[in-house]
Amino acid sequence: MRSILNIDGVWDAAEGNLKEAPADFAHSVPVPGLLDMASPAFAEIGLQSGLREAFWVRREFELDREPAPLNLLRIGKARYGTKVILNGTEIGEHRPNHTVGEFDLGGALRRGRNELLVRLGPWRDDEPTSVPDGRDIEAYLAVPGIYDSVELVLADYPYIDVVKTAPDLDAGSVRVSARLRAGAEPATFALDAVVREASSGLSRGTTSSAELTLAAHETRDVEFEVALESPRLWSPEDPFLYTLQLDTPADSRTIRFGMRSFAFDKASGHALLNGQRYPMRGSASAIFRFFEDPDRGDRPWDPEWVRKLHRQFKAMHWNTIRYAIGFPPAFWYDIADEEGLLVIDEFPLFYIDLSDDAPAVKAALALDPSVRSYGLRSITAAQPRTTEPERVSWPAALTADALEAEFTEWVEGHCNHPSVVMWSSNCEGRSPETRVLVERIRTLDPQHRPWGDGWSGPPTDSDPYVAHWYLQWNAAMRGDATGIGMLTEMRKTAIGYPLGGAPHELLPHLRTANKDFDGVPVNTGDHAVLLEEYGWLWLTRDGKPTRLTEPIYETLEGWPAATADERRYTRARLTAAETEFFRCNRTLAGQLLYCALSSSHDRVSTADAFTDLDSLDYEPNFLRYVRDAFAPVGLMVDLWDRELAGGTFHEIPVTAINDLPDDWNGELTVRVRDAATNEVISEQRRALRIPALGQERRYFGLTTVIPAGEHQIVAELTDGDGYSVRSLRDVRIVSA
Structure with missing residues (x-):
């Protein structure tokens, strides 16, 4: 059956050229981590530098068994560009910087001591323009490193590769898609599945596939459903999790999932959870x-x-x-x-056209032809701003x-x-x-x-x-x-x-x-x-x-x-x-x-x-x-004018909202306080019921007895259980 060896920890590190590993590894760095965490520190890390063509990191590890028929090295995430060498054998490269790099170690893995070398690029601009490098026009450092876990997977065939789940809330089941791989020999077998509660381990559903036959070296996707007993839905309020265990005669894999659905409804404009x-x-x-x-x-x-x-x-x-x-x-x-x-x-692609003919800049120029800034103070061509972010359009x-x-x-x-x-x-x-x-x-x-x-x-x-x-x-x-x-x-x-x-x-x-x-x-x-x-x-x-x-x-x-x-x-x-x-x-x-x-x-x-x-x-x-x-039951004093005329009656709207699936009952209080003394000048209270996922609007009179000066209008929602949220507005009453 499958076994996993985690090889995170403190690795050796060095800088050098692209073609060969350095002879001396005088630095150490944690993996996962970034190379700015090295000891002793590297100079000019995270910036374009002529000090190196590449970084190299090294880890020796012991394997206390014979290698399996399938031996995979999984590097969770690393940047920039990953090349793997095991025991002097070049294994391969993984150019992507934000996803798992998986390497078949073939016959290079051995029982006993192994030496793993990983080469990393030193800077994002050294990546081909066809490879996303995580560029961010509002950031300036690009620190390389292996920034997710590294593990060795030892398994046998038929091997369970990709597993994907799709909860079906109406049917009370989970649809499973599994990618299976055969080795050098054909295989005939059943794929067994069991769903358990992640917290308790209690079984909530099992199934077995019909007999499957894979030809030598064949890869096949199979789909099936597992019915769940009394499924419990996942939500932020109740993040209940299940595990799915799949077994072939020679491999086993377990993943977690939750029974939930999510969509946006075009007609109503709402997000729908379950x-x-x-x-x-x-x-x-x-x-x-x-x-x-x-x-x-x-x-x-x-x-x-x-x-x-x-x-x-x-x-x-x-x-x-x-x-x-x-x-x-x-x-x-x-x-x-x-x-x-x-x-x-969100995938790390942030390319925005900030040239003068770009849509956002055109919109600004329509109002003020002198504008040449991106989110900064308005400037003219004669007054450039040195801290302006770099302008990077989408690479062809x-x-x-x-x-x-x-x-x-x-x-x-x-x-x-x-x-x-x-x-x-x-x-x-x-x-x-x-x-x-x-x-x-x-x-x-x-x-x-x-x-x-x-x-x-x-x-x-x-x-x-x-x-x-x-x-x-x-x-x-x-x-x-x-x-x-x-x-x-x-x-x-x-x-x-x-x-x-x-x-x-x-x-x-x-x-x-x-x-x-x-x-x-x-x-x-x-x-x-x-x-x-x-x-x-x-x-x-x-x-x-x-x-x-x-x-x-x-x-x-x-x-x-x-x-x-x-x-x-x-x-x-x-x-x-x-x-x-x-x-x-x-x-x-x-x-x-x-x-x-x-x-x-x-x-x-x-x-x-x-x-x-x-x-x-x-x-x-x-x-x-x-x-x-952001409170789920919240409110707003719908007043945005800084000054109000004294001696005049003003009607102050207050909107209260309820994001909860149940009605809310409580009290809405509106107070006017003197900003200097905090003295309550006026107070009005009303019982309030806000329907589930609903909205209520009330109007409060700001009477003429409010003296001229600085004041604060405070609206507050409270209930009998200690719930309290406020909305505040500062207002200056000026003499008529």
Whole structure:
């Protein structure tokens, strides 16, 4: 039967040329890990350098048995370009940088001591342009290394290769597709399957195939169903897992899966989990950007830290995480399965045309011909900005044919995770090649998950319209102030990344049932809309603006931004208000704030809101205000004017929403406080029932007794069980 030898650990490392391994390995490096973790450290790591043509890593290991008929080396993920040599025999190369490299060791493996050498490229630009290198136009380091586990698989034939599962909730069964391989001899056998509860090990279903006969060296896909006894569905609220064990007479393989379905409904615009509407609330984890964090250390490979990270995601009331522009190590997906998070799995392609004839730049130039910046302050050709990100268009060599092998490895490798509910072919790119590729690869996923395709729009009717809507960038590109008032302006016009729509379209990408929001026409579209990015307010962990947010904090009208603490407070309050606005519109299938995990250094473009990587504590203002904005039962004070005239009656709308499948009953309180003394000047209470997955709107009168000055309107939802969430607006009452 199959046995697996893990060969992670501390490996020897050296730099040298491409053709031959160095004679001296004077460094050591952890595997999995990156080469910036080597001891002693390498110079100029992660940057283009003339110091080496290649890195080499070496590991000796003992095999206490004779090699098996089939001996496979599996390198989880490595960059850039992987070449394997075992005991002096060249085994082969694996060019992809983001998927498992599998090498048949043939007769090179031996009982006793073995020497394994792996050659890695030193820098992403050394890769052929037909190979995705994980390029990110908003990052600057590209550190090579073996960044996922390495294992030796010893097995016999008939061998169980790829296994894919597809839950059938209506039938109460799981459909299984298994790829079987015969060796040098033909084989006749039955394939046995048993499904167990992952937690208890209790058997919940078994089956055996009819007798199968494979010719010598034949590879065949077989399909069958296993009926489950009283299946329990997987969801973020109940992440229940099963195992599937498959056995041939000579091989055995076990995988995990969950009984769940997921889709976007075109007619309603909703996300559907297990057939029921499920509003997606979440953020993104940009692992490759985190790789360049100076304080990263070995955290991405520490299971306890990664589990805590995902629990902190859920602590923000997030049920969805996008693994953005890069795949994390494989065990991250296992943890997402176990902790209960929906994952949007995005291939690391980030090529965006920033030339003057590109759609996004054209839209900006239509308003201001002097604009030449990407998310930075407006500049003229005579005033270049040295920190502008590199401009990289889609390489002609990155065709569907060139990408197909790696996309196949990706989808077949991740398709059993119940957490993975959507694929994304790229971030913000426009290429007909990915559209062709998605059509091919879609058939490899038996669960028929939806796809995103960058800025190319939905590939099919079953896919969502993916929007990246940055109101702050939109306002800055127009030369407008970027305070909270932009949410009022957003109802009139919004210019940003066109994403397939007309650049001056009214309220692009939002849907409402009555095609109207407070009297303003809305683009209803033909697809569910997923707001996958928003919140251009990033700060480093020491409270400094990033290179993309410097112009935002310089133009924030009416908001403090002079000190780090002021900027943190401002980020939290504006992010909370924006989150409330998008959620309470109730037109989106989901919304994901960018971003939950990124990096923090002087050259960073985006950043997360953690204050400490060990504790994973959120910045206190972010936790206080933004967490409430994502609460499943939430609310919004629908007031965006900074000033109100005194001596006049004002009606203040408050919208309350319920993402839960059950009705919510509680109380809605609206208070007006004096900003200086915190004294409650006015208070109104009303009992409130919000139907399941519904919305209620109430109006409160702001009376003339409110004196002139600075005040805060605080709306709060509470119930008898201690539930409490708030929405706040700062308002200045001016004398009539």
